[in-house]
Amino acid sequence: MKLSLKVWRQKNKEAEGQFKDYALSDISPDMSFLEMLDVLNEQLLAKGEEPVAFDHDCREGICGSCSMMINGKPHGPESMTTTCQLHMRKFKDGDNVIIEPWRASPFPVIRDLVVDRSAFDRIIQAGGFISVNTGNAQDGNTLPIPKPDADSAMDAAACIGCGACVAACKNASAMLFTAAKVSHLGYLPQGQPERQRRVLKMVEQMDGEGFGNCTNTYDCEAACPKGISVKNIARLNRDFLKASIFG
Amino acid sequence: MSSLLHFLRSTVFTKIVMAISGLLIIGFLVGHLLGNLLMFAGPEKINGYALGLKNLGPLLWLVRIAMITAFGLHVWSSIELASRNRSARPIAYDTKKSLKSTLASRTMLVSGMAILFFVIYHLLHYTFGIIQPNTYYAGGYRMESTGEIVHHVYNMVVAGFQNPFIALSYMIALAFMSSHVSHATSSAFQTLGVTNPNINKITSKIGPALAAIFLIGYLSIPLGVMIGVIKKAPPQEHMQGMSKECPDGPNCTCD
Ligand code: HEM
Ligand code: SF4
Ligand code: FES
Numbered sequence: 001m002k003l004s005l006k007v008w009r010q011k012n013k014e015a016e017g018q019f020k021d022y023a024l025s026d027i028s029p030d031m032s033f034l035e036m037l038d039v040l041n042e043q044l045l046a047k048g049e050e051p052v053a054f055d056h057d058c059r060e061g062i063c064g065s066c067s068m069m070i071n072g073k074p075h076g077p078e079s080m081t082t083t084c085q086l087h088m089r090k091f092k093d094g095d096n097v098i099i100e101p102w103r104a105s106p107f108p109v110i111r112d113l114v115v116d117r118s119a120f121d122r123i124i125q126a127g128g129f130i131s132v133n134t135g136n137a138q139d140g141n142t143l144p145i146p147k148p149d150a151d152s153a154m155d156a157a158a159c160i161g162c163g164a165c166v167a168a169c170k171n172a173s174a175m176l177f178t179a180a181k182v183s184h185l186g187y188l189p190q191g192q193p194e195r196q197r198r199v200l201k202m203v204e205q206m207d208g209e210g211f212g213n214c215t216n217t218y219d220c221e222a223a224c225p226k227g228i229s230v231k232n233i234a235r236l237n238r239d240f241l242k243a244s245i246f247g
Numbered sequence: 248m249s250s251l252l253h254f255l256r257s258t259v260f261t262k263i264v265m266a267i268s269g270l271l272i273i274g275f276l277v278g279h280l281l282g283n284l285l286m287f288a289g290p291e292k293i294n295g296y297a298l299g300l301k302n303l304g305p306l307l308w309l310v311r312i313a314m315i316t317a318f319g320l321h322v323w324s325s326i327e328l329a330s331r332n333r334s335a336r337p338i339a340y341d342t343k344k345s346l347k348s349t350l351a352s353r354t355m356l357v358s359g360m361a362i363l364f365f366v367i368y369h370l371l372h373y374t375f376g377i378i379q380p381n382t383y384y385a386g387g388y389r390m391e392s393t394g395e396i397v398h399h400v401y402n403m404v405v406a407g408f409q410n411p412f413i414a415l416s417y418m419i420a421l422a423f424m425s426s427h428v429s430h431a432t433s434s435a436f437q438t439l440g441v442t443n444p445n446i447n448k449i450t451s452k453i454g455p456a457l458a459a460i461f462l463i464g465y466l467s468i469p470l471g472v473m474i475g476v477i478k479k480a481p482p483q484e485h486m487q488g489m490s491k492e493c494p495d496g497p498n499c500t501c502d
Contacts (some may be wrong), residue, residue, distance in 0.1 A: 006341075019341065072344035098342050105337055168346060170353060171332035200253050212335035213258035213328050216434040217353060223345035231442045237259060238440025244254030 001027045001093040005040065007052055008100045013110050019098075020141055029089035033076060034059060034066060036088055039168055053112040059084040061225065064160030067167070068113045069100040074164035074223045082162065082225045102163050104172035106209040119209040120161050126205035127198045130190050153187035156180045158226040168223030173210030176220040178206045179232035186239060196243035203240055250391050258331065261324045266435035268321040273432060273457070275314055276424075280464045287471065290401035290480040294388045297400040322363065329356050351430040358427040365420035372407065379413070384404035405479050408472035421465050429458035 003024045010017025024043075027036055034056050041051035055065040065084040070076035076086045089096065101109045106119040145153075157180075165176035182199050185191030191198070214233060221230045254260050282300075285293040300307055345353065368378070376383030388399040408414045433454035441450060471477040 008341075064359050069340060069343075072340065072342035073346070100340055100342075103336050103338050105335055150282050170345075170348070172335035173332070203254060203257050203259055207256075207258050210335055212332035213262060215328075215332075215352065215355060216430075216437045217348035219346045219348045230437070231444075231447075234437045234442040236440075237263075237438055238442065240254070240257070240259045241263065241440055244251060244260075 001025075001029060001088065001091070003027055003036070003091065003094075004096045006096065006098045007040075007112070008109075009052070009112055010101075010109050010110060011111065013108055013116075017109065017112075027088055029087065031088045032033055032059070033070070033083050033086040033088065039118070042050045053114050055114050056084060056128075061085040062160060064162035067102055067115065067163055068115070069098075069102065070168060071096075071098050074167040075162075075225055076100070079222065080225055080227055082160075089118075098115055102167040104163075104166050104211065106172075106174070107163060107166065115163070117161070117163050118212070120163065120174070120177060122209065123174065123205045124161075124181055126201040127181060128194060128201060129186075130185060131193045132190065149187045153184050156184035156187065156228065156232055159184075159224075159228050160226060162225060164223045164225060165220035165228070166211065168219045169212065169214075169218065170217060171215055173212040173220070174206050174209070175214035175229065175233050175236065176224060176228055178202050179230075179236040180228045182239060183232040183237050186235065195239065197235060199239040200243050258328065261327050262438050264320050264440040265324040265328070267374050268317040268324070269431050270435050271313065273428065275310075275317075276428075276461060280461065283468055284464065286401065286404060286477055288470050290388055290399070291391050293404075294397050294399060295390060295392070298390070298397045299397070318366070322359075325356065325359055344400050349430060351426045352434070355427060355430060359425040361420065361423035362427060365416075365423070368416070369420075372413075373403065379407060379410070382410075386482070388480070394433040399480070402480055404468070404470050405477055408469040411473070414469040414473055414497065418466060421462055424465075425458035425462040425473045428461055432457050 005024060006019050007022060008017055015101050022044075024036070025033055032041070037052060037054060051150050055067060057063040057065045059066075061079065061082045061084060064082070066075070068075070068083055070083065070086075075081060075083045077090055078086055086104050088146065099113065100115075101107075101113045102115045104115075107115040107117055116128040126204055152173070159177060159180035163177070163244045166174050169176075182202055185198065186195055215236065216230070216233075218230050266431075282293075282296055285296050303310075351358070372378040382403055386399055386402060387396045388401070389396050408417070431454065433451050436447070436450040436453075441447065468477070
């Protein structure tokens with residue numbers, strides 16, 4: 001199939017970027033979106049041009065690196081799917097494809113489609129430790145966890161830190177990400193001792209990084225490749241309120 | 248203590264201020280609607296109701312101060328958060344699609360500002376009588392029950408909405424208000440941390456439902472006037488001895 005690409009090119013953090021058009025032909029519908037970009041880059045290298053920089057690692061939908069906005073949607077047209085898992089059969093022959101980096105001031109573009117998502121790492125770091133005794137791990141059966149809680153904790157822990165929630169949000173808010181990270185420990189007994197401190201610190205860091213605030217439009221939930229639920233945001237709000245008043 | 252300071256400085260707190268002040272205003276809107284619907288019950292009822300409100304004295308002022316505070320806090324928090332949100336995405340996307348958000352949820356600032364302008368206009372119109380002074384002083388009303396002469400709220404409203412431009416301006420404002428309320432009410436529960444799935448089944452629908460009730464309820468009054476269901480009250484017998492305290496003030500026609 002043939003495609004017309006419009007790709008954001010930017011040399012480095014300081015440089016001004018602009019869109020560039022590229023025409024591709026002979027793209028197999030069985031390729032992943034990243035493989036399509038690999039083809040583009042080989043052609044660019046053959047012509048002596050700079051390849052398009054994009055993040056990728058696992059190429060199996062679990063690392064959260066392959067961030068890019070495709071035709072106005074984070075990770076492209078397919079829901080619950082990262083860019084590496086998106087296949088070209090989701091596009092039609094002759095399609096125009098616009099590819100842009102995430103846009104949020106806490107996620108500066110460092111080159112082409114690559115943004116610096118360290119702000120997320122700092123939010124996780126701000127959450128701090130959980131108290132665990134050293135020595136042998138205790139027998140799992142001595143820590144009963146209700147099945148619904150275990151499921152909710154696992155669902156929240158599925159967040160891969162890709163940033164699609166921030167990218168999709170009209171306010172560039174990181175509430176879904178932060179809420180997922182607060183919840184996955186908050187649902188478990190191991191997360192209880194530091195539960196209040198954790199939510200206060202993580203929200204403080206999130207605000208400090210300059211993310212926008214949540215206006216409950218829920219575009220984040222629809223954009224999330226892991227289907228993280230916005231109920232985690234309500235949970236964060238409640239934990240935060242409790243921790244502030246009673247903590 | 249330090250966690251309290253933390254709390255007061257965070258965006259989550261600002262959002263909670265917005266939710267609580269918004270819910271207070273919604274509570275007011277419910278009461279205001281019920282009172283206004285007395286327009287359908289005729290001049291005796293609505294004029295008596297208006298008089299009753301006036302006679303509440305300090306209690307009325309308590310409600311007024313609470314509403315002004317809620318409104319002020321609501322507008323403050325919206326400006327605070329909106330300016331943060333603006334600076335969080337300095338470079339816009341070339342192409343950006345909305346996924347599951349509603350139009351109402353994406354235009355809260357616009358609908359909110361429209362409401363703010365409307366509230367000022369509405370107060371100037373029916374509370375202070377500046378927009379249409381001739382209909383504000385629409386002739387006093389003598390209560391059939393007590394004989395007391397009172398402000399003829401009924402005729403003032405009828406005369407107001409008989410002007411098609413005024414009626415239209417209220418209808419447009421109502422559209423913005425219901426759009427705001429349809430997202431806001433459900434959203435406030437999320438902000439206040441309600442996660443129970445059984446409760447959420449109700450809270451997710453409460454916004455659109457309340458918006459529909461507000462829209463139909465409030466619209467019924469200008470529409471009722473325009474189609475003639477609510478008509479001007481017939482003139483009463485001559486009201487004697489009412490020149491000084493006459494609620495018609497400078498336009499008084501009784502002697
Ligand atoms: C009839 C009057 C109004 C009512 C009943 C009302 C109610 C509410 C409620 C309940 C919320 C939800 C808070 C939350 O999401 O937790 C809200 C949000 C909001 N309001 Fe109002 N409001 C009114 C007027 C205004 C005015 C005058 C403005 C200011 C210009 C405004 C701007 C906003 C904004 C920007 C939001 C946040 C948007 C969002 O969270 O999605 N509102 N309003
Ligand atoms: S919540 Fe979803 S969209 Fe946001 S970072 Fe985690 S996985 Fe990505
Ligand atoms: S490359 Fe790892 S999720 Fe796409």
